Amino acid sequence: MKIGLLILFVLFLVLPPDGIHKSLAARPSVVHIGSILRFNSTIGGASVVAIQAALEDINSDPTVLNGTTLKVDMRDTNCDDGFLGMVQALQFMETDVIAIIGPQCSTIAHIVSYVANELRVPLMSFASDATLSSIQFPFFVRTAPSDLYQMDAVAALVDYYRWKIVTAIYLDDDYGRNGIAALDDALTERRCKISYKVGFSSSAKKGDLINLLVSVSYMESRVIILHTGAGPGFKLLSLANQLSMMGNGYVWIATDWLSAYLDANSSVPAETMYGMQGVLTLRPHIPKSKMKSDLISKWSRVSKQYNHSDLRTSSYAFYVYDSVWTVARALDAFFDDGGKITFSNDSRLRDEVGGTLHLEAMSVFDMGNNLLDKIRKVNFTGASGQVQFAVTGDLIHPAYDIININGNGMRTVGYWSNYSRLLSTVLPEVLYSKPPNSSLANQRLYDVIWPGQTAQKPRGWAFPSNAKELKIGVPNRFSFKEFVTKDNVTGSMKGYCIDVFTQALALLPYPVTYKFVPFGSGTENPHYDKLVQMVEDNEFDAAIGDIAITMSRTITNDFTQPFIESGLVILAPVKKHITNSWAFLQPFTLQMWCVTGLFFLIVGAVVWVLEHRINDEFRGSPREQIITIFWYGADSNILELNISRSRLRALGSPEEYAKALKSGPKRGGVMAIVDERPYVELFLSTNCKIAVAGSDFTSRGWGFAFPRDSPLQIDLSTAILSLSENGELQRIHDKWLKTGECSADNTEFVDSDQLRLESFWGLFLICGVACVIALLIYFVTIIRKYLRHEHPEEPIPPEEPSPKKGGSKYNCRKFFSYLDHKEPPKKKQTLSSLSSTPTTPVTNFTVLEIERPVRTVRNGSVVDIED
Structure with a gap:
C-alpha cells in the first residue's frame, strides 16, 4: 500500500497533470473499424488486399498502437443498385465502429456521410465525387483526389x-x-x-x-x-x-x-x-516511397492469401492502404490524449415495429470529434505519397x-x-x-500515338455530313457596295468580303453547306452591332462582311484572322494653292491639328487660338461649323473618341463625302471626315482632290464573326492566312477595290501623311524672319557705334592723291576699316617722316618713338652694331 502511494506521489511530481492522465488511461486491447466495399469490382478486390496488408504491418509494429490490435469488419455493398446498396450500408452502421474505410461508390457515400455525421464516425472514403465535401459532411474525409x-x-x-x-x-x-x-x-x-x-x-x-x-x-x-x-x-x-x-x-x-x-x-x-x-x-x-515499395513486394503473397491473386497494385490500393494507417496513427494520438471509446444511444433513432433496419441499435461515438481532429492532423509519408490534409479536407498535392x-x-x-x-x-x-x-x-507533353496509329494531332472536330445548313448573316449595304451587297438581279450576295469567305471555305478539308441571309433593307447601311448580337444569340451561325474587330465585340464573339486592316483615319482637303490673303493659315491648321491628333476635332482648342486671324465669315459658332466632322457610324463605335453626337453628321454615300468636304462648314459641309481606311482608300481611288490628313489613330481589322468557341473560326483563320501567303487575297483586293487611279500631278491637294518641301514652309518662314531681324538689329547697332566714333587724321603719302573728304569711296573705305578693326589703325611715326613735314607751331607735345641701334657685348663691354 505504501509502495503504491509512493509511486503515485513520484508520478505526481515528475509528470504534468496531462501526462498522469495519459499514463493512467487504459488502452483497449482491440479496436474495430469498418469497411464498405464492392467485393466483385477491381477497385473493391484490390482494396480488400490493401486493408489486410495494412493490418499486418500495423499490428506487427509495437510503436504504432502500443499493444492495441486493430481489426477491420468488411461488408459488401451493391453499387449498381443504389437502393439496395443504401440498405446494406445502413445495416452495417448498426455495429459500433469508430471509423469506416470506404465506401468506394459515390451514391452510397452520400447516404453514409449523412449517417456518419449523426453518429460522429469519421468516414475515410476514396469516392471521387466532387460534391462530397467536408463543408457539408464534416466527418467525411477524402483519402483520394477529388x-x-x-x-x-x-x-x-x-x-x-x-x-x-x-x-x-x-x-x-x-x-x-x-x-x-x-x-x-x-x-x-x-x-x-x-x-x-x-x-x-x-x-x-x-x-x-x-x-x-x-x-x-x-x-x-x-x-x-x-x-x-x-x-x-x-x-x-x-x-x-x-x-x-x-x-x-x-x-x-x-x-x-x-x-x-x-x-x-x-x-x-x-x-x-x-x-x-x-x-x-x-x-x-x-x-x-519506402512504404510503396514494401507494399509492392508483399502484394503477391497477401493477394493469394485472400483469393485475389489475379489483382495487382493500383493507385486506389495505395490510397486504401494509407487510409488504414491514417486511422491507426490518429488512434495512437487519440489514446495519448486520454481518449476513450464509448458509445451512447440517440433517442431520435427508432425503427418502426417489425422493421429490419434496427435504427435503435445505432450508437453515437462519444469522442468522435476528438478522433476526427487527430485524423485531420496526421502527417506522414505513406504508400501513396505525403499523407496530409488541407483545410478543405482533401489530400495536399x-x-x-x-x-x-x-x-x-x-x-x-x-x-x-x-x-x-x-x-x-x-x-x-x-x-x-x-x-x-x-x-x-x-507546358509540354511527350508525343502521343492517336487513334488510327498516327502521331499527327487530330483537329478535334469535323463538319458532319448530316449537319444543318449554316445561316450566314451578310450586311446588305447601300453605299460602298464593292465590299458586300445584294445583287438585285440574281438575288445573290457579292463583293470583296464574299469572295474572301468563299475562297477560304474552298481551302477547308471538308465540305460546308451554308446559305447567305441578307441583313438590312439595302436602302441604308445596317447597324453592325446588331448583326454581331444576332450571332451571339444564335440567330446566325456566322456573320461575314466588312465587320470591324472591336474590343466590345470580341467579349461576346470570336473573330477570324483579319483579312484587311481597317484603322480609323481623317479625310480633309489640304490646299496646295492659296487664293486669298488669309488662306495661308488653312494648310497649317489642318496639318498641325488634324494630323497630330484628334484633340483639334474633339475639343476644338485651335479655333480660339486662330480666331482673331480669320475672316468674319467663319465667326459665329465655331464648334458647330469649323469642327463639324462626319463619323461613318455603320461599323464604328462612336463613343471611342468621346465626341458628342450633336457634333456628328451622317453622310450616306461617297458622293456626299466629296460634296460635304468641298462645301466646307460655312456652306453646310464638314471640316473633316473620320472613317475606316478601306472605305477611305476606295473613296480616294476616284476622288483625287481629297487626301488623308494624318495617320491611323486606331488599329483594327475586318474579320468574320462566329459564336463563342466555334471550331470553324480556327480553320477559317488558317485558310485566310493561306490566302494571304499565296497572293490570292491581294488578287481579290485588286479585283474589287482598285476602281480608279488618281494622278498626283493633277491634284490640288496633298496627303499630309507625306512630308514634302512645302510641309516645312512655316518653319522656313519663321527661321528666315528671325535671321533678317537679327541682321537688321546688328547693322543698326554697328552704324550707331560708327557714327559716334572720332576718326584721327591720317597722313597721306605724297605720291598718292589726296582723297576728297566726304566722298562715297572715302566713307566706305573708312566704314569697312572700322568693321575690320573697330577703329582705324594708328601709324608709327619716325624722325625722317617728321623732317619732311612743314613746320608748324607746337601747341601739343607728342612722344615720338625713336629707333635705337642694336647693341651687343664684346670682351666684357657693351658696343653698338654698325649697319
Missing part, C-alpha cells in the same frame, strides 16, 4: 491541344453527373465547352449503347470524354471500335477508371487492348499521370499537378520543390 482535380487535368489536356468543344459520355448516377458538371466548369474557365453530353444507365443494353454512339458520331466534336465505370466503359470502347469511331480524327480521353483497371488486372485480353489504341487516360500520381494506350501496355506522356495546373514532363514532386510557375510556355 474529381475536381481530375476534371481540371482533363480540361488542361483539352486546352493544351487547342480543342474548343468536346463530347461527354457518362454514367447517369451521382458519380457521372457530378463529374461532368465539374468538367464543364473547368472547360469554361479555359474558354472551352461541352458541345454535347449524353448519359446512360449501368444496366443499358447493347442496342442502347449503339444508338448513343451513333448520336455522338453525328456531332461536330471528335474529342470524347468517357467518364464511366470499368464494365460499361469497355463495352462502349468495343462498340466504338466496331462503328469505326476509333480511327483517324477521333480523340478518346477516359478518366482514371481505365488506368485503375489496367493497373490492377494482370491479364487483359489482346482484343480489348487492340480496340483501345490511342486512348488517353489519367492515373493519380503515386511518387516513390493532388497530381495525375497522363497515360497513352499503345500496343500491349501504357506509356506516360506527362503529368498534371494542382501546383501549377499545367501539363509537364517533370515529375510533380520535383515541381513542388521549386517556386510555382504558371506560364503556359512551360
Whole structure:
C-alpha cells in the first residue's frame, strides 16, 4: 500500500497533470473499424488486399498502437443498385465502429456521410465525387483526389491541344453527373465547352449503347470524354471500335477508371487492348516511397492469401492502404490524449415495429470529434505519397499521370499537378520543390500515338455530313457596295468580303453547306452591332462582311484572322494653292491639328487660338461649323473618341463625302471626315482632290464573326492566312477595290501623311524672319557705334592723291576699316617722316618713338652694331 502511494506521489511530481492522465488511461486491447466495399469490382478486390496488408504491418509494429490490435469488419455493398446498396450500408452502421474505410461508390457515400455525421464516425472514403465535401459532411474525409482535380487535368489536356468543344459520355448516377458538371466548369474557365453530353444507365443494353454512339458520331466534336465505370466503359470502347469511331480524327480521353483497371488486372485480353489504341487516360500520381515499395513486394503473397491473386497494385490500393494507417496513427494520438471509446444511444433513432433496419441499435461515438481532429492532423509519408490534409479536407498535392494506350501496355506522356495546373514532363514532386510557375510556355507533353496509329494531332472536330445548313448573316449595304451587297438581279450576295469567305471555305478539308441571309433593307447601311448580337444569340451561325474587330465585340464573339486592316483615319482637303490673303493659315491648321491628333476635332482648342486671324465669315459658332466632322457610324463605335453626337453628321454615300468636304462648314459641309481606311482608300481611288490628313489613330481589322468557341473560326483563320501567303487575297483586293487611279500631278491637294518641301514652309518662314531681324538689329547697332566714333587724321603719302573728304569711296573705305578693326589703325611715326613735314607751331607735345641701334657685348663691354 505504501509502495503504491509512493509511486503515485513520484508520478505526481515528475509528470504534468496531462501526462498522469495519459499514463493512467487504459488502452483497449482491440479496436474495430469498418469497411464498405464492392467485393466483385477491381477497385473493391484490390482494396480488400490493401486493408489486410495494412493490418499486418500495423499490428506487427509495437510503436504504432502500443499493444492495441486493430481489426477491420468488411461488408459488401451493391453499387449498381443504389437502393439496395443504401440498405446494406445502413445495416452495417448498426455495429459500433469508430471509423469506416470506404465506401468506394459515390451514391452510397452520400447516404453514409449523412449517417456518419449523426453518429460522429469519421468516414475515410476514396469516392471521387466532387460534391462530397467536408463543408457539408464534416466527418467525411477524402483519402483520394477529388474529381475536381481530375476534371481540371482533363480540361488542361483539352486546352493544351487547342480543342474548343468536346463530347461527354457518362454514367447517369451521382458519380457521372457530378463529374461532368465539374468538367464543364473547368472547360469554361479555359474558354472551352461541352458541345454535347449524353448519359446512360449501368444496366443499358447493347442496342442502347449503339444508338448513343451513333448520336455522338453525328456531332461536330471528335474529342470524347468517357467518364464511366470499368464494365460499361469497355463495352462502349468495343462498340466504338466496331462503328469505326476509333480511327483517324477521333480523340478518346477516359478518366482514371481505365488506368485503375489496367493497373490492377494482370491479364487483359489482346482484343480489348487492340480496340483501345490511342486512348488517353489519367492515373493519380503515386511518387516513390519506402512504404510503396514494401507494399509492392508483399502484394503477391497477401493477394493469394485472400483469393485475389489475379489483382495487382493500383493507385486506389495505395490510397486504401494509407487510409488504414491514417486511422491507426490518429488512434495512437487519440489514446495519448486520454481518449476513450464509448458509445451512447440517440433517442431520435427508432425503427418502426417489425422493421429490419434496427435504427435503435445505432450508437453515437462519444469522442468522435476528438478522433476526427487527430485524423485531420496526421502527417506522414505513406504508400501513396505525403499523407496530409488541407483545410478543405482533401489530400495536399493532388497530381495525375497522363497515360497513352499503345500496343500491349501504357506509356506516360506527362503529368498534371494542382501546383501549377499545367501539363509537364517533370515529375510533380520535383515541381513542388521549386517556386510555382504558371506560364503556359512551360507546358509540354511527350508525343502521343492517336487513334488510327498516327502521331499527327487530330483537329478535334469535323463538319458532319448530316449537319444543318449554316445561316450566314451578310450586311446588305447601300453605299460602298464593292465590299458586300445584294445583287438585285440574281438575288445573290457579292463583293470583296464574299469572295474572301468563299475562297477560304474552298481551302477547308471538308465540305460546308451554308446559305447567305441578307441583313438590312439595302436602302441604308445596317447597324453592325446588331448583326454581331444576332450571332451571339444564335440567330446566325456566322456573320461575314466588312465587320470591324472591336474590343466590345470580341467579349461576346470570336473573330477570324483579319483579312484587311481597317484603322480609323481623317479625310480633309489640304490646299496646295492659296487664293486669298488669309488662306495661308488653312494648310497649317489642318496639318498641325488634324494630323497630330484628334484633340483639334474633339475639343476644338485651335479655333480660339486662330480666331482673331480669320475672316468674319467663319465667326459665329465655331464648334458647330469649323469642327463639324462626319463619323461613318455603320461599323464604328462612336463613343471611342468621346465626341458628342450633336457634333456628328451622317453622310450616306461617297458622293456626299466629296460634296460635304468641298462645301466646307460655312456652306453646310464638314471640316473633316473620320472613317475606316478601306472605305477611305476606295473613296480616294476616284476622288483625287481629297487626301488623308494624318495617320491611323486606331488599329483594327475586318474579320468574320462566329459564336463563342466555334471550331470553324480556327480553320477559317488558317485558310485566310493561306490566302494571304499565296497572293490570292491581294488578287481579290485588286479585283474589287482598285476602281480608279488618281494622278498626283493633277491634284490640288496633298496627303499630309507625306512630308514634302512645302510641309516645312512655316518653319522656313519663321527661321528666315528671325535671321533678317537679327541682321537688321546688328547693322543698326554697328552704324550707331560708327557714327559716334572720332576718326584721327591720317597722313597721306605724297605720291598718292589726296582723297576728297566726304566722298562715297572715302566713307566706305573708312566704314569697312572700322568693321575690320573697330577703329582705324594708328601709324608709327619716325624722325625722317617728321623732317619732311612743314613746320608748324607746337601747341601739343607728342612722344615720338625713336629707333635705337642694336647693341651687343664684346670682351666684357657693351658696343653698338654698325649697319
